[in-house]
Amino acid sequence: MNIVACVKQVPDTEALIKVKADGSGIEEGGIKWVMNPYDEYGVEEALKLKEKNGGEVTIVSLGPARAMESIRTALAMGAEKGVHITIDKADEYNTAAALAAAIKEINPDIIFCGQRAIDDDSAQVGSILAELLGIPQITIVTKLEVADGKVKAVKPIEGAQLVIESSMPCVITAQKGLNEPRYASLPGIMKAKKKPVDVKDAAALGISVEPKAKIVKMTPPPERAPGKIIAGDDPAVKAAELAKLLREEAKVI
Amino acid sequence: MAKGVWIVAEQRGGALRKVSFEIASAARKLADQLGEEVSAVLVGSGIEGLAPELAKYGVDKVYVADDAIFADYTTDAYSAAVAKVVKENDPSILLLAASVQGKDLSAALAGKLATGMASDCTDLKIEGGKMVAVRPMYAGKAFGEVVVESYPQMASLRPNVFPVVENAKAGAVTKFDAAIPADALKTKVLETQQDASGKIELTEANIIISGGRGMKGPDEYKLLEELAGLLGAAVGASRAAVDAGWRPQTDQVGQTGKVVSPNLYIACGISGAIQHLAGMSSSKYIVAINKDEEAPIFAKADYGIVDDLFKVVPEITAACKKIL
Numbered sequence A: 001m002n003i004v005a006c007v008k009q010v011p012d013t014e015a016l017i018k019v020k021a022d023g024s025g026i027e028e029g030g031i032k033w034v035m036n037p038y039d040e041y042g043v044e045e046a047l048k049l050k051e052k053n054g055g056e057v058t059i060v061s062l063g064p065a066r067a068m069e070s071i072r073t074a075l076a077m078g079a080e081k082g083v084h085i086t087i088d089k090a091d092e093y094n095t096a097a098a099l100a101a102a103i104k105e106i107n108p109d110i111i112f113c114g115q116r117a118i119d120d121d122s123a124q125v126g127s128i129l130a131e132l133l134g135i136p137q138i139t140i141v142t143k144l145e146v147a148d149g150k151v152k153a154v155k156p157i158e159g160a161q162l163v164i165e166s167s168m169p170c171v172i173t174a175q176k177g178l179n180e181p182r183y184a185s186l187p188g189i190m191k192a193k194k195k196p197v198d199v200k201d202a203a204a205l206g207i208s209v210e211p212k213a214k215i216v217k218m219t220p221p222p223e224r225a226p227g228k229i230i231a232g233d234d235p236a237v238k239a240a241e242l243a244k245l246l247r248e249e250a251k252v253i
Numbered sequence B: 001m002a003k004g005v006w007i008v009a010e011q012r013g014g015a016l017r018k019v020s021f022e023i024a025s026a027a028r029k030l031a032d033q034l035g036e037e038v039s040a041v042l043v044g045s046g047i048e049g050l051a052p053e054l055a056k057y058g059v060d061k062v063y064v065a066d067d068a069i070f071a072d073y074t075t076d077a078y079s080a081a082v083a084k085v086v087k088e089n090d091p092s093i094l095l096l097a098a099s100v101q102g103k104d105l106s107a108a109l110a111g112k113l114a115t116g117m118a119s120d121c122t123d124l125k126i127e128g129g130k131m132v133a134v135r136p137m138y139a140g141k142a143f144g145e146v147v148v149e150s151y152p153q154m155a156s157l158r159p160n161v162f163p164v165v166e167n168a169k170a171g172a173v174t175k176f177d178a179a180i181p182a183d184a185l186k187t188k189v190l191e192t193q194q195d196a197s198g199k200i201e202l203t204e205a206n207i208i209i210s211g212g213r214g215m216k217g218p219d220e221y222k223l224l225e226e227l228a229g230l231l232g233a234a235v236g237a238s239r240a241a242v243d244a245g246w247r248p249q250t251d252q253v254g255q256t257g258k259v260v261s262p263n264l265y266i267a268c269g270i271s272g273a274i275q276h277l278a279g280m281s282s283s284k285y286i287v288a289i290n291k292d293e294e295a296p297i298f299a300k301a302d303y304g305i306v307d308d309l310f311k312v313v314p315e316i317t318a319a320c321k322k323i324l
Helices: A037-053 A065-077 A092-106 A125-133 A186-192 A235-249 B018-034 B048-055 B075-089 B100-112 B221-231 B239-243 B274-280 B309-323
Strands: A002-007 A009-011 A033-035 A056-063 A081-086 A110-114 A137-141 A143-147 A150-157 A160-167 A170-174 A197-201 A213-219 B005-008 B038-044 B061-066 B093-097 B117-121 B123-127 B130-137 B142-148 B153-157 B172-175 B187-194 B207-211 B234-237 B264-268 B285-290 B303-306
Touching (some): A002 A037, A002 A092, A002 A125, A033 A037, A037 A056, A037 A065, A037 A110, A037 A143, A056 A065, A056 A092, A065 A081, A065 A186, A065 A197, A081 A092, A092 A125, A125 A170, A125 B100, A137 A160, A137 B075, A150 A170, A235 B285, A235 B303, A235 B309, B005 B018, B005 B075, B018 B038, B018 B048, B018 B093, B018 B123, B018 B153, B038 B048, B038 B075, B048 B061, B048 B172, B061 B075, B075 B100, B093 B100, B100 B117, B100 B153, B117 B130, B117 B142, B142 B153, B221 B234, B234 B239, B285 B309
Parallel strands (some): A002 A056, A056 A081, A110 A170, A137 A170, B005 B093, B038 B061, B093 B153, B207 B234, B207 B264, B264 B285, B285 B303
Antiparallel strands (some): A009 A033, A143 A150, A150 A160, B123 B130
C-alpha cells in the first residue's frame, strides 16, 4: 500500500505566543517547534496500515528549512521517505495546491492529514487537498478500518458518531483518539538520518505565492479585566456569594 | 461582478440548527452595510418547509435542494450541491457555521470554489467594501484579521458568538436541481450512533463546568454533573483528566481539544496550563475554583474561590437550588 502522511511543524502547545509589535506575525525566537499533534495521529495510522498491509509511507511537508525536523521525526517513527516543499509561508489554499502537486507524483492509495494544525487552526488544508486531487475525504476521524479497497471511518459530530464508508484513494484527517502515536526509538532516529528526503522549491512546483486569504494584521488576545476573589473561610458562604454574583451581576445563570 | 451575501444554512434531521440563525443574522448585518441581499442555501431531504424560519432572521432568498440523496450529510454530495448554486450566482461573500459539519463543508467548498476562507471567525466587518474577518489563532493565544482576495470571500463563524437578531424578510424560495449523478458520490453514511440523550455539546453550551487534575478521579465528576444538570450546562475536562482516562476525549477543552466560548465557564481543580487557557479564555465569564491561590487560572477568572472544590461545588449546587 502506498501511503502519504502530511505533517506541519508548529509551536509546542505550551509555547507562549507573542505577536510582533507591528502585527505582522509572531515572534519566533525561543519557540520550541514540534510536529503538529494531529499530524502525529496521521503518521501513526499510516505506519500501522503499512505494518498490516505492506507498502511504504511517504511524509510530505511544506514549510521553511526547520520543517525538515518534523519530517525527520516522522522518518524516525518508521516512515520510508520524505518530500519537503520549501516556502516560508503560504495560505491554506496554496499549501494544499503545493501538497497536491507533490502528492500527484506519488499516486498514493490513502493520504493522512491532521484534522487541523494547532497554529493557524484553519482545518482547511486536508479538505482542499482532497478536492484538488479529485478524491473523497473523511474529516475528524477517530477510528479507521481499511479493507477491500474501501475505508470505514468513525467521525464524532455534535451529539453522535457517524460511521462513514469511502472509496479509495481518499484523504483522512486524523483526530485525537485515532491511536497512540509511538515515540521514535534511538535506532529509528539513527536510521532516519539516512532516509531520502526530496527537497522541492514551492515555486518550482508551479504554486502561486499570492495568498487568497491574507492575514493583514495580528493582535494579542483582548486582556481580561482583573477578577474578584471571593474571600472567607466558610465554603457555604463563598458559594452563596458566587451564586448571587452569577445571578445578579453577571446575569449568566 | 460578485454580489450578495450568501450563507449555507445547517440542518440536521430536518430541523435548522441555532447556528444557522446566528450566521443569517451576521450576514444580514454585512448585507445592510453593503446595500445587498442575503441568500441562504438549504440542502437536505424533506426540508423545503424550513425556508420561512430563515426569513425571520433576515434572509431575502432561499435556494433549496431537496432530494433523497441529501438525507444524510456527506461532504461530496453537499459540497457539490452548494458549489453548483454558488457558481451560478457569483456571490461576494459566503458564510458557513464553524460547526463540525460546517467546518467540513466549508473547507471542501473552498477547494471546489478555489477561493480563500477565514475559519472559525469571532467577528466580521466591512472595510472599503471588503469583508474583514477576525479569528483566533493558536487556539486564542493571538488573533488575526483576514482579508480574502478571491471570490466568494468565505468565512466560517464560531457557534455561540454571533447574536441572533430577528429581522423578517421575504425568504423567497427558489428550488434548484443539484444534478448529482449517484455514481459520482464516493462516500456514504453507514450508521449514526446517537450519544446518550440529553448530553449538551461543549461547543454549543451556554454554560460549561470543567474539571481537571484536582478532581482526583472519574467518580468525582458526579459533583460537576449534578450542578450541570441544574444549570443546563455541559461538563468539560482538562487534558490531564482526559489523559488519565477519567473523561472521554470528546470532553477535552483546550488547544488539542475543543475551543469553547460559553457565557459561563466554571473551572474546577484546573490549574490553567497555557494550552487549556487558550481553549476557554474567550468565555464571557470565567469562574475558577482551586485550592492553590497561585494557580494561573485565577489570572483569567472573573470570580475566584480559593478552597477545596469538594467542599465548594456541593455548596454552589445548594445555593443555586435556592435562587433558581
